[in-house]
Amino acid sequence: MIEPAADDFAIECPVCRAGQSPRDICRRCGADLALFVRAVASRRTARRRLERAIMTGDPDATARLRSYLEWLGG
Numbered sequence: 649m650i651e652p653a654a655d656d657f658a659i660e661c662p663v664c665r666a667g668q669s670p671r672d673i674c675r676r677c678g679a680d681l682a683l684f685v686r687a688v689a690s691r692r693t694a695r696r697r698l699e700r701a702i703m704t705g706d707p708d709a710t711a712r713l714r715s716y717l718e719w720l721g722g
């Protein structure tokens with residue numbers, strides 16, 4: 649199955665709370681956001697897949713994705 653392209657989303661810098669589009673370096677405080685942005689994007693993808701798994705009644709994928717999201721911190 650082809651995944652839809654990641655849509656745009658906004659992030660808030662965990663250091664200074666500046667809202668911005670995803671980027672590697674915070675526009676305000678210069679914090680390294682690369683890993684943070686990857687985690688946020690991965691969580692969004694996992695949530696979409698979890699919705700689909702629930703809709704299609706796939707218990708294995710549902711359990712795996714719930715576990716992954718729990719590990720990621722919700």
Ligand SMILES: [Zn+2]
Binds near residue numbers: 662665666675679
């Ligand atoms: Zn910042």
